[in-house]
Amino acid sequence: MPAEEVQERGREAMSEPTLEAARALLRRHHGHEDFRLQQAGAIEALLAGRDALVLMPTGGGKSVCYQIPALLRPGTGVVVSPLIALMQDQVSALAQIGIRAAFLNSTQSAAERRATEQALREGALDLVYLAPERLLMPETLALLESIPVALFAIDEAHCVSQWGHDFRPEYRQLSVLHARFPRVPRIALTATADPRTRREIVEALALQDAVCLVSSFDRPNIRYHISEGQNARERLWDFIEQAHPQDAGIVYCLSRRKVEETARWLSERGRVALPYHAGLDDATRAAHQARFLAEDGVIIVATIAFGMGIDKPDVRFVAHLSLPKSIEAYYQETGRAGRDGEPADAWMAYGLQDVITLRQMMQEGTAEEQQQRIQQQKLEAMLGLCELSTCRRQALLAWFGETLDAPCGNCDNCLQPPQTWDATEVARKALSAVYRTGQRYGTGHVIKVLRGLRDDRIERLGHDRLSVFGIGDALDEGEWRGVFRQLIARGLLAVDAGGYGVLRLTEASRPLLRGETTLELRKRASSGRRQKRRAAAVEALAPADQALFEALRALRLRLAREQGVPPYVIFSDATLRAMAEHRPADEAALLEISGVGQQKLERYGQAFLDEINAHGVKLA
Ligand code: ADP
Ligand code: ZN
Numbered sequence: 040m041p042a043e044e045v046q047e048r049g050r051e052a053m054s055e056p057t058l059e060a061a062r063a064l065l066r067r068h069h070g071h072e073d074f075r076l077q078q079a080g081a082i083e084a085l086l087a088g089r090d091a092l093v094l095m096p097t098g099g100g101k102s103v104c105y106q107i108p109a110l111l112r113p114g115t116g117v118v119v120s121p122l123i124a125l126m127q128d129q130v131s132a133l134a135q136i137g138i139r140a141a142f143l144n145s146t147q148s149a150a151e152r153r154a155t156e157q158a159l160r161e162g163a164l165d166l167v168y169l170a171p172e173r174l175l176m177p178e179t180l181a182l183l184e185s186i187p188v189a190l191f192a193i194d195e196a197h198c199v200s201q202w203g204h205d206f207r208p209e210y211r212q213l214s215v216l217h218a219r220f221p222r223v224p225r226i227a228l229t230a231t232a233d234p235r236t237r238r239e240i241v242e243a244l245a246l247q248d249a250v251c252l253v254s255s256f257d258r259p260n261i262r263y264h265i266s267e268g269q270n271a272r273e274r275l276w277d278f279i280e281q282a283h284p285q286d287a288g289i290v291y292c293l294s295r296r297k298v299e300e301t302a303r304w305l306s307e308r309g310r311v312a313l314p315y316h317a318g319l320d321d322a323t324r325a326a327h328q329a330r331f332l333a334e335d336g337v338i339i340v341a342t343i344a345f346g347m348g349i350d351k352p353d354v355r356f357v358a359h360l361s362l363p364k365s366i367e368a369y370y371q372e373t374g375r376a377g378r379d380g381e382p383a384d385a386w387m388a389y390g391l392q393d394v395i396t397l398r399q400m401m402q403e404g405t406a407e408e409q410q411q412r413i414q415q416q417k418l419e420a421m422l423g424l425c426e427l428s429t430c431r432r433q434a435l436l437a438w439f440g441e442t443l444d445a446p447c448g449n450c451d452n453c454l455q456p457p458q459t460w461d462a463t464e465v466a467r468k469a470l471s472a473v474y475r476t477g478q479r480y481g482t483g484h485v486i487k488v489l490r491g492l493r494d495d496r497i498e499r500l501g502h503d504r505l506s507v508f509g510i511g512d513a514l515d516e517g518e519w520r521g522v523f524r525q526l527i528a529r530g531l532l533a534v535d536a537g538g539y540g541v542l543r544l545t546e547a548s549r550p551l552l553r554g555e556t557t558l559e560l561r562k563r564a565s566s567g568r569r570q571k572r573r574a575a576a577v578e579a580l581a582p583a584d585q586a587l588f589e590a591l592r593a594l595r596l597r598l599a600r601e602q603g604v605p606p607y608v609i610f611s612d613a614t615l616r617a618m619a620e621h622r623p624a625d626e627a628a629l630l631e632i633s634g635v636g637q638q639k640l641e642r643y644g645q646a647f648l649d650e651i652n653a654h655g656v657k658l659a
Contacts, residue, residue: 056086056111064107068136070614070636071103077252078103081226085190086111090249091226092196092240096256098352098378101228102129105192106138108224109166114187115159116166119174120194121207125350126168128332132608133166137638142168143179159186171209180219188223191216196227199243200236210243217245225249230374256370256439260377263431263450264386265424271360271388272301276308278358278386279338285589286355287331290340291372293361293396301360302340315341332605335596343372351605352379353612359387362397365417366424366438379611387425394422416540419482423528426521428457428561434528459559462522465514466531466551466558469522472507473532473542474552476500481540486511486519525560580619587654588619594650598643609643610634618647624656 061082065071074082076099084091085108095101109116120126126142133140141155141164158164159182173179199210216225227240227249241247266274275290290305292298295316305312311334313327331337332351339345357376363369369387377383401414420438427434430446430453437443446453472485487494488502491509502508511519523542526532531548535541550556580588592606592615599606610618614634623629626644630637635644 058083058086060111061086061107064110065103067637068106068110068138069103070136070630070632070634070639072633074103075100076254080250080252081105082108084250084252085224085226088222088224090224090246092237092246092249092251093226093228093254094237094252095228095230095254096258097230097374098258098380099230099254101194101230104228105190105226106133106166108226109189109192110138112189114189115162115164116189116192117174117183118166118168118192118194119171119213120168121170121198121205121210122195122350123170128350128605128608129168131602131604135604135608135639135642136636138165139163140166140168143173144168144170145173156182162186171207171213175209175212175215180215184219188220191220191223191225193225193227193244195229196240196244197229197231197236200231200239214243214245255436256441257432257436257443258374258377259447259449260380261373261383261385261449263373263435264384265431265451266388267390267425268388269390271390272304274388275301275358275360275386276305278384279305279310279356282384283356285336287336287351287353288338288356288358289345289354289372289375290338290358290360291363292340292342293393295342297360298340298342302338305338305340310338311336312338312340315339315345317342333599335592335606343368349375350378351375351607353381353607354378354383355381355612356384356386358384359389362387362389362393362418362425363421364397364414366421366435367417369421369424370435370439379607379613381611381613381616389425394418412540416534419524419527423524426524426561427528428452428459428559429529437530458562460562461557462525462560463551463557465511465522466526466560467554468507468511469519469526470531470544470548470552472505472511474544475505475507476502478543479541481542482520482523485542486516486523489519490514490516522560529558531558580616584619584622587622587651588615590650590654591615591618591647594646598646610639610647618651622651622654622656623648624652 058079062073065074076095077093078100081091081093081104085105091104093101093104105116105118123144123146126144130140130142141158143152143155155164155167159167169179193213195205196210198205198207199213200206216223225244225246227244227246229236229240241249279288290301290312292301295318298314298316302312302314311330313330315324315327327339328345328349331339354376357373359369359372363372373385376385397418398415401411401418404411424431424434424438430443431450432447433443448454468489469485472489476485476488484496487497488505488508489511491512493503497503514522523532527534529547530545531551533543533545535543544552551558595606595609595615598609611634614632617632617634618629621628621632623632625648626640629635629644629648630640
């Protein structure tokens, strides 16, 4: 970094840094015009010396929240992260934008660690990344006490939660930071939303006085698409061919065997497709992951073992060849697409066989009965989302307690409304049966009553004498289950939290019962309907700009290879797309492009300008 800049930063830090100064750094280093989501709020809190809790979806831009205050406050920012494998990439990416960062972890030699410690003592680092177990070592804490610390950033903060999927006991001990560094502001960050996890973070990390910043969990750039039916693999190929012929993506399958088969199948069709599952040895898995990160356009075919901690912003599609176990899992897995904010697809094809397999896996699992029932209900909710004929995003967000006022216009159901049938009468029968049996039973029992089937319980309860007994024998069990899932997915029936699946009517079901509204349900898909769509990221470009976009990508890949860094560390897809579109003619114009900061301009500006020039600068 140039000496003037160090001085300038020092001055900024001494004269009470402001959001204005922060914005100037965002422009200079990151090349972004302004803050988004809760970034400004988080930065203001830290600059004022307060703690912050930031909940932002994946790709929201959490790292800016601590990077910039670490530059503005005196001392080094300490980032606690469990993802040791990512630290090298994070540090290289920061070096690219002129931020001085290093890490301390167990993968380093003693000499490398000593060098970082020395740099810390000399005040030569803006940021240092540490795994929690390293931070908690007495000598590390002593070192940090001997230097000025700008802030502590606790990344992946949901790891303190015993309820979450990713509990790490060391995270519990991070409360020591509050005790030993009472004057250093702390910021905890996570993309895990639910209220229970949030409460646990606040308690375990003593963040009671923290400014709490929650962003919407909507991922508007992700286009959801779900279909049921035969030939899932052929349809996957159509989708990849048409929408993502050159893009990186992840394909999730339920079993290792299906992973292997699908990877081979895609490879035979000419794509670089690599398997990833727990049955492969560590070296192979690591090699496949490394290629996915380092090369353009690699497809990873994986069981759910893949994904946690994968920090690749330009994954353009996530495809499911089987049904996720729950809406949470679906949201998390699809959330790995489009972290850079550019258009991305979440595509899924499932068959009813998946549902049967999943149900069996749950029944054969070791979970207790109560837990099994909860798993079954989560699966039913997921199916409810699949069978929806209305906006997917509205339903998805509603599941997380958020309301989206209008249909999104960027899901399959919004774009190509599915064929439906008038289910008003059927739904009224279902609701009546729930009501007449006393709102005390689950779907299985109510369906038996509707279909007029007798068993011991029905006879004992006298439910075979109810007026609703046998009024629904026109539908079979599977069809009825579909109807109930839809009623639940649309909030016309509620499931009690007790785990027994007890159904109740809701406020929303009254108008339907009284005959004041109608209900349309999705028709079962006819198999194999093809969907034509071009790659969204390229689609947005005029044909003449697409060639330039591809040329810029090739240039980026070459530069990345030379330095041994992943391509997105050089420039994001969004930045390349903006270059192809606006065709800046000189450095000043290039700097206007989002993602081009001062340092990247100096390093790569000429190369990219030359490439643009070769394709012809745009005439006004
Ligand atoms: P997260 O950690 O929340 O998943 P990142 O910090 O990795 O997200 O940022 C995701 C992407 O968003 C990156 O490509 C980053 O450059 C971009 N980004 C971050 N802040 C902004 C901003 N204010 N304006 C535009 N892009 C931004
Ligand atoms: Zn929609």
